[in-house]
Amino acid sequence: MTKDLLVVGNGMVGHRLVQAVRDRDTADTWRITVIGEETRAAYDRVALSSYVDGVSEEELTLPELGVTQHFGDPVVHIDRNAHTVSTAAGLEFHYDALVLATGSVPFVPPVPGKDLPNCFVYRTLDDLDAITAAAAGAMASGRPGRRSAVVVGGGLLGLEAARALRLLGLSPQVVEIAPRLMPVQVDEGGGALLRRLVETEDLQVRCGVSVTGITEDRGRLVAGLSDGVELDADVVVFSAGIRPADGLARATGLAVGERGGVLVDDRCRTRDEAIWAVGEVAALEGRTYGLVAPGYAMAEVVADRLLGGRATMVAAEIDMSTQLKMLGVDVASFGDAHATTQNALEVVVNDPVAGTYAKLVVSDDARTLLGGVLVGDASKYGTLRALVGQPLPADPVALIAPGGVDLGADALPDSAQICTCNAVTKGAICSAIDGGAHDVPAIKACTRAGTSCGSCVPTLKKLLAQQGVVVSKAVCEHFDQSRAELFEIVAGTGIRTFSELVARYGRGRGCDLCKPAVASILASLGTGHVHDGEQATLQDTNDHFLANLQRNGTYSVVPRIPGGEITPEGLITIGEVARDFGLYTKITGGQRIDMFGARVEQLPAIWRRLVDAGFESGHAYGKSLRTVKSCVGSTWCRYGVQDSVGLAVALELRYRGLRAPHKFKSGVSGCARECAEARSKDFGIIATDIGWNLYVGGNGGFTPRHAELLASDLDTETLVKIIDRFLMFYIRSADRLQRTAAWIEAMDGGLDHLRAVIVDDSLGICADLEAAMDAHVGNYADEWRGVLEDEEKLSRFVSFVNAPDTPDPMVRTRRERGQPVPVGMPEVRR
Amino acid sequence: MTVELQVAWTTVCPFDRLQPERGVAALLGEVQVALVRTLDGTVHAIGNVDPFSGAAVLSRGIVGDRGGVPTIASPVYKQAFDLRTGVCLDDPDVSVPTYPVRVTDGAVEVGLP
Numbered sequence: 004m005t006k007d008l009l010v011v012g013n014g015m016v017g018h019r020l021v022q023a024v025r026d027r028d029t030a031d032t033w034r035i036t037v038i039g040e041e042t043r044a045a046y047d048r049v050a051l052s053s054y055v056d057g058v059s060e061e062e063l064t065l066p067e068l069g070v071t072q073h074f075g076d077p078v079v080h081i082d083r084n085a086h087t088v089s090t091a092a093g094l095e096f097h098y099d100a101l102v103l104a105t106g107s108v109p110f111v112p113p114v115p116g117k118d119l120p121n122c123f124v125y126r127t128l129d130d131l132d133a134i135t136a137a138a139a140g141a142m143a144s145g146r147p148g149r150r151s152a153v154v155v156g157g158g159l160l161g162l163e164a165a166r167a168l169r170l171l172g173l174s175p176q177v178v179e180i181a182p183r184l185m186p187v188q189v190d191e192g193g194g195a196l197l198r199r200l201v202e203t204e205d206l207q208v209r210c211g212v213s214v215t216g217i218t219e220d221r222g223r224l225v226a227g228l229s230d231g232v233e234l235d236a237d238v239v240v241f242s243a244g245i246r247p248a249d250g251l252a253r254a255t256g257l258a259v260g261e262r263g264g265v266l267v268d269d270r271c272r273t274r275d276e277a278i279w280a281v282g283e284v285a286a287l288e289g290r291t292y293g294l295v296a297p298g299y300a301m302a303e304v305v306a307d308r309l310l311g312g313r314a315t316m317v318a319a320e321i322d323m324s325t326q327l328k329m330l331g332v333d334v335a336s337f338g339d340a341h342a343t344t345q346n347a348l349e350v351v352v353n354d355p356v357a358g359t360y361a362k363l364v365v366s367d368d369a370r371t372l373l374g375g376v377l378v379g380d381a382s383k384y385g386t387l388r389a390l391v392g393q394p395l396p397a398d399p400v401a402l403i404a405p406g407g408v409d410l411g412a413d414a415l416p417d418s419a420q421i422c423t424c425n426a427v428t429k430g431a432i433c434s435a436i437d438g439g440a441h442d443v444p445a446i447k448a449c450t451r452a453g454t455s456c457g458s459c460v461p462t463l464k465k466l467l468a469q470q471g472v473v474v475s476k477a478v479c480e481h482f483d484q485s486r487a488e489l490f491e492i493v494a495g496t497g498i499r500t501f502s503e504l505v506a507r508y509g510r511g512r513g514c515d516l517c518k519p520a521v522a523s524i525l526a527s528l529g530t531g532h533v534h535d536g537e538q539a540t541l542q543d544t545n546d547h548f549l550a551n552l553q554r555n556g557t558y559s560v561v562p563r564i565p566g567g568e569i570t571p572e573g574l575i576t577i578g579e580v581a582r583d584f585g586l587y588t589k590i591t592g593g594q595r596i597d598m599f600g601a602r603v604e605q606l607p608a609i610w611r612r613l614v615d616a617g618f619e620s621g622h623a624y625g626k627s628l629r630t631v632k633s634c635v636g637s638t639w640c641r642y643g644v645q646d647s648v649g650l651a652v653a654l655e656l657r658y659r660g661l662r663a664p665h666k667f668k669s670g671v672s673g674c675a676r677e678c679a680e681a682r683s684k685d686f687g688i689i690a691t692d693i694g695w696n697l698y699v700g701g702n703g704g705f706t707p708r709h710a711e712l713l714a715s716d717l718d719t720e721t722l723v724k725i726i727d728r729f730l731m732f733y734i735r736s737a738d739r740l741q742r743t744a745a746w747i748e749a750m751d752g753g754l755d756h757l758r759a760v761i762v763d764d765s766l767g768i769c770a771d772l773e774a775a776m777d778a779h780v781g782n783y784a785d786e787w788r789g790v791l792e793d794e795e796k797l798s799r800f801v802s803f804v805n806a807p808d809t810p811d812p813m814v815r816t817r818r819e820r821g822q823p824v825p826v827g828m829p830e831v832r833r
Numbered sequence: 834m835t836v837e838l839q840v841a842w843t844t845v846c847p848f849d850r851l852q853p854e855r856g857v858a859a860l861l862g863e864v865q866v867a868l869v870r871t872l873d874g875t876v877h878a879i880g881n882v883d884p885f886s887g888a889a890v891l892s893r894g895i896v897g898d899r900g901g902v903p904t905i906a907s908p909v910y911k912q913a914f915d916l917r918t919g920v921c922l923d924d925p926d927v928s929v930p931t932y933p934v935r936v937t938d939g940a941v942e943v944g945l946p
Contacts, residue, residue: 480899502872512854512872514897514913515906540854544893544908552908556888803860804846804868812863813882813889 005034008309009088009098011078011251013039015048016282016298017104018065023306025068033309035070036096038088040105041127042075049295054131055167057682057709063128081255083275100309103252103265103273103280104302107245107293112155116217121224122239125164134238138171141237143642149174149205149692153226153236155214156243157184162329164240165206169715172675172692174205176234178226180213180243188325188336192353193378196360200379201330205693205716247284247291260286269315270308271301279305288318296424297321303426322423324391326384328755333381338374338391339364347373350399361403363387370394375403382752385462389419389429421466422452422459432463436470443467461751478739479516482509486664486739490524494735499530500537519543520739523626526662527734529782532789533662534796545624548800549786550606555814555825558606559599560586561623562613563659566633566651566671567594576616584609587822593630593668595621600823602810604802610787619785622660626740629668631655632680636673636690645690647673650719654688657723658730660783664737664746667730668702682710685743686726691715695722699729700744700754708744711754714762727776728761728769735772840933840944848936851876856892856905861945866932867892868941869916871903876936877916878943880929883907884921891929 008024010017021035039045046063054063076090081101089095109124111117121137124130141150152168154161157179165175177184183194184201202208213229217239226234247264257273258266264286265273271287272279282298283291292298300316307314324337342349346367353360359379365372372390377383383403390396396414415421417430427450440446443463447453453460476485482505484492489504498504501521505513513521522541526533533539533546545551550558562577577596581588584605586598601609622628631654634640636647651671658669670681671688681687687698687710694716701710714725737746750756759765761772790796801807816823845859851870858881859866865881869892881889886909894905899922904913912923921927933944 481897511901512896512898512903514899514904515895515911518895518897540852540896543895544890547893552890552893554886554888554909556886556890802858803865804850804857806860809860811865811889812860813865813887 006032006099007097008033008035008100008102009096010035010037010102010104011088012104012106012248012282012284013037013041013045013072013074014104014106014282015045015065015295016106016302017102018045018068019299020102020104020281020302020306021068021070022066023303024309025070027306027310033100037070037072038076038078038090038096039072039074040077041129043128044072044074046128048127051125051128051131052163052167054128055135055170056712057677060128062709078251081251081278083255083278086277099277101278102305103278103284104282105248105251105284107283108248109241110244110246111241112214112243114214114216116219116224117241119217119219119224119239121237122217122241125160125167125240125242126245131167134167134240135171137238138168138173142172150237151176151235152238152240153178153214153224153234155226155239155241157181157208157210158187158242158244159185159325159327159329161240161242162201164242166330168238168240169206170675170696173238174207176207176209176236178212178214178228178234179208179210182211184208184210185329185334188334188340189376189378190341190362192351193334193360193362193376196353196355196358196378197329197332197334199355200332200358206330245283245293247286249284252280252284260289260291262286262289262291264289264291269317271305271316272308279308281305287316287321290318292321292323294323294325296426297323299424300426322388322420324388324423326381326388333377333379333755335377335381335384335388336375337384337388338372340374340376342374344373350403352400352403352405354405357405359405363399363403365395365399369399372399377403382461385421385459386415388423389415389421389462393419421462422450422454425451425454427452429466432466433470436467436472441467441472460753464751476738478520479514481505481511481513481517484508486520486524486741487736489521490527490735493521493524494528499525501541502537513541515543516739519546519626520664522546523662523664527779529778532784532793532796533786534790534799539796539799548603548606549620549624549790550601551624553599553825556811557600557602557814557825559597559623560601560606560609560613561591561595561597561621562618563621563655564595564630565655565659566631566648568633568648568652573616573618576613576618580609580612583612585816585823587824591623591630592632594632595630597623600816600825602802602814603800604808604810607791607797607800611791614785614788614791620660620787622786625660625662626664626666627660627662628655628658629666631658632668632670632684634671634673634676634678636671640673642676643673643690644692645673645695647671647679647688647690650688650695651679654723654726657780658726660786661730661734661779663730663734665740665742667733667743683707684710686710686729688722694718697722697725699757700747702742702744704742706744710744711747713754713758724769724773725761728772729757731772731775732757732761732768840946842935842942842944844937845941845943848876848939848941851941854896856894856896858889858892859943861943864945865889866943867905868934868943869896869905871896871916875903876934876941877903878932878934879905879914879916879919880931882929883909884927884929885910885912 045065076092078088080089109126150173152173152175154165154177157177168175216227218225224236252265265280267280267285281301304314304316326335342364351362362376364374419429435449477483518541581598586600591597631651633647633651637643667685669686670679670684672679672681673690683701689696696715697713698710699713815827817826856867856869866878867881869877893908903916906913919929919931
C-alpha cells in the first residue's frame with residue numbers, strides 16, 4: 004500500500020532526502036509531497052554567493068525530482084493526532100511520515116533600527132535580489148564618494164556578504180563581535196592572518212565590537228558601534244549566525260533543544276514516531292549543525308529508515324570540516340580545530356611573509372591527528388582531513404612546514420573519507436576506479452564523490468594516478484607527445500619545420516590532427532607568415548585561404564573591426580565590397596560583419612579593396628583571437644564607469660593574430676550591468692569604480708561556461724600584464740583544441756593554481772610569458788597584406804590550376820530575403 | 834581478350850606548380866579533379882567533389898598518411914581518403930573516382946576515359 008511522505012522544507016537537505024527515497028524506493032512505497040515556503044524550486048544555497056557573480060537561478064537550481072510540490076505557502080499547523088498539516092493558504096495534507104526540513108532563519112541581533120529600509124539578511128535568492136537592488140540604487144545616486152555597507156558578523160556568511168557587496172560596487176565594513184574573523188572555523192593565529200589578507204582599502208574589518216543600533220540620517224544609514232564609532236552605510240547586512248526554524252515543531256509540542264532545534268534520536272526521529280527532522284532544524288544529542296554535509300547524512304539515514312533500514316547517525320562522527328576560499332584567501336578547518344580534546348597538543352607553523360598559517364592538533368602522545376586549521380594555503384587539506392583519527396605518517400611539523408613531507412594519496416588508509424560531503428571513502432573510490440571509472444567525471448557519476456563542494460577533486464586525480472590510470476594525451480598516430488610537449492620541443496630545440504619535427508620526434512607524414520597543431524605552435528612562436536615555405540601545407544583550408552570554408556565550397560570574409568567600433572566610411576566600404584562581389588552579409592555575434600559566398604579566386608580582389616580602405620584580417624578563420632566585444636562604456640552610457648570601447652580596441656589590437664590551441668574570445672563591459680557579456684568569454688573584463696575585474700574561462704558553444712573571477716580592481720597596466728601571461732600560459736600548456744575553460748578545469752588545482760602561476764608568479768615564469776607576448780605584439784603583421792604583397796602566395800588563390808579564373812561550376816545561388824544563398828547542395832551525409 | 838581502355842590525356846600544369854603535400858584542383862571539361870603531389874614526387878588524381886558534403890573541395894584538404902596509406906582529409910567534415918584508391922578510410926562504402934596521371938617532359942597529364 005502506498006503511504007504519504009510529506010517533506011516540509013525545500014532546501015538542499017529536503018531535496019537530498021527526496022532524492023534518496025526516490026533512488027531506493029523501487030517498490031513505490033512512498034508517495035512524496037514537498038511543501039516549501041520559498042516560491043522557488045530547491046537550489047544550491049551553499050553556492051548562494053555565486054549568484055552575485057552572475058550565476059543564474061537556473062544554474063543554481065537542483066534537479067527536478069518528479070514529486071508533488073507545493074511552494075510559496077508555508078505549513079502553519081501540524082495535527083499530530085489526525086496526521087495532517089495545514090498551510091497558510093488553508094490547504095490540508097495527510098501524512099504517514101512527516102519530515103521537517105525547515106532549515107534555519109538568520110539571527111538578527113535585537114538592536115534598534117534593525118528593520119529600517121536597506122537593512123537585509125543574507126540567506127535566500129530573494130535576499131540577494133533585494134541587496135542587489137539596494138546597492139544599485141545607492142550606486143545610481145549622484146552623491147560623490149564611495150558607497151559603503153556595514154556587514155554585521157564576520158563569520159563565513161559575513162565575509163561572503165562583504166565580498167558580494169564589494170562586487171556590487173560598495174565598500175563594506177565588517178563588524179565582528181568576537182576578537183577574530185571566522186571564529187568558529189579558525190583560531191586566533193589563523194584569524195589574525197586571515198584579517199590581514201582580506202583587509203583592503205575598500206573592505207575594512209572591526210573585531211571585538213558589536214552593533215548597538217541603526218539610525219537613519221539624510222537618506223543613509225548610520226550603524227552605531229559598542230566602542231562609540233559610527234559608520235555611514237547605504238546598506239546594512241545582518242549575517243550574525245542562524246537559528247533553527249523550529250517554530251512549527253514548538254507549536255505542535257515537540258521537544259526542542261536548549262539552544263533550539265527539534266530534538267531527534269540517532270534515527271533522526273523526533274519524540275513523535277511519525278515525525279522526523281533533518282538538517283539545520285534537527286538537534287541531534289541537543290546540538291544543531293549548520294553545514295550541509297551532516298544534513299545530507301541525516302537525509303540518508305531517514306531515507307534508509309523509511310524504507311526499513313537500520314542506519315543511524317552518530318553525533319561523534321559528524322565531520323564539521325570546512326574548506327573554502329574567502330575573499331581570495333584559502334581557509335580550512337577540520338576535526339578538533341580548537342584543540343578541545345583533553346591534553347591535545349598544538350603544532351603551529353606561522354609564516355607571515357608567505358602569508359600562510361597552519362596548525363595541527365594532535366593527541367597527547369603526538370601519534371594521532373585530531374584536527375587543524377589552515378589559512379592562506381589549504382592545498383594539504385584533502386590529505387590532512389582524511390588523516391584525522393589516523394596515526395600520523397610523519398612528524399607533525401614536517402606535515403605542514405614549507406618544503407616538508409608531501410603526502411601522496413597512498414598514505415591514506417582505505418577507510419579515510421575523501422569526500423566528506425557525500426561520505427565517500429578512499430576504498431569506495433579505488434574500487435570504482437578498478438571497476439572502470441577512469442576519469443574524474445566517471446568517479447563522480449558512480450560514487451558521488453566530488454559532486455558537492457569539489458574540494459576533493461585534486462585527491463581524486465591523485466587516486467587515479469596512483470591506480471595507474473594513464474590518459475593518453477598523444478596528438479595522433481604520428482606523435483606520442485601531447486600538444487604542450489610538442490610546444491616545448493619546438494620552443495626548446497629551435498626546430499622550425501614539420502618535416503624535421505616528425506622525422507626526429509614522430510613518424511609518418513602527419514595528418515589533419517597534427518599538422519594544424521604544429522602550424523599553430525609555429526605561428527605562436529612567431530615564425531613569419533603562416534604561408535611561408537612548408538608551413539603552407541600544414542594549414543587547414545581556412546588558414547590556407549585565410550577565410551572560412553562554407554558548406555558549398557565558398558568562403559566567408561571577415562575584416563577586423565576592433566571592439567565593434569567602425570566609422571561610417573568603413574561601413575560603406577564593406578557594403579560596397581559585398582555588393583560588388585555579390586556577397587551575402589550578416590552581422591556576427593562578435594560585433595563585426597561577415598561576408599559569405601566568396602570564391603577562392605575572388606579573395607585577393609576582395610581583400611585588395613579592404614586593405615586599401617584600411618581594413619586587416621579579422622582572423623575569423625584561425626584558432627586565434629576572434630574579437631573583443633564591448634559595450635559603449637562611459638563615453639556615452641549614463642551608467643558606464645570606464646571606457647570599455649577604448650580598452651576593447653587596445654586589447655583586440657594587442658592580441659590580434661595570436662594563434663592558440665583553440666579560438667578564443669573576449670569582451671569588455673563598462674559597468675556591472677555587463678552588456679558586453681564578458682563573462683561568456685575566454686577572458687572577460689568588467690569595469691569597477693576603481694579599475695577592472697578580470698574573469699577567465701568562459702565560453703558559449705556546446706558546453707556553455709561562465710568565466711570566473713581571476714583578479715579584481717586591476718589598473719589597466721596590471722590587467723594587460725595578467726592577460727598577457729594568461730594567454731601565453733594557455734598557448735604553451737593546453738591540449739589541442741582545448742578551450743580555456745577545459746584547460747583550467749583540467750589543471751591540478753584549477754583556478755587557484757592558475758592564479759598562483761600568473762598573478763603570484765609561483766613558477767617564476769611570468770617575465771618569460773610577458774616577453775613572449777611582447778615578441779608577438781612586436782612581430783605582428785597583417786596576414787592578408789602579406790599575401791597581397793607576395794606573388795607566390797597569391798598564385799595559390801586560383802579556382803583551377805589549369806583555369807585560374809573559371810568559377811567553380813558547382814557553386815550556384817538563389818536569392819532569399821534579398822540576398823544570395825547557396826543552392827543545389829545535396830543532403831549532408833555524416 | 835584484353836580490353837584496352839581508351840584514355841584521353843590532358844596536360845594540366847607544370848610538375849613544379851605542385852607543392853609537395855598540397856593539392857590543387859583542375860577542371861577537365863566538366864570533371865573536377867584533385868591533384869596531389871606527395872613528398873616522394875608521386876602525383877595522385879582523385880575526384881575533387883567531397884561525397885559527404887557535395888562541395889568540390891577535396892583538393893583543399895590536408896595531405897598526410899594513416900598507417901602508411903597516403904591520404905587527403907576532406908576539409909569539410911575531415912574524412913580521410915586513400916589517395917591511391919579513392920576509398921574513404923572512415924567509411925569504406927564511400928569512395929571517389931581516381932584518374933591515371935603521368936608526368937611527361939615536366940608536365941602533369943591526367944587521363945580521362
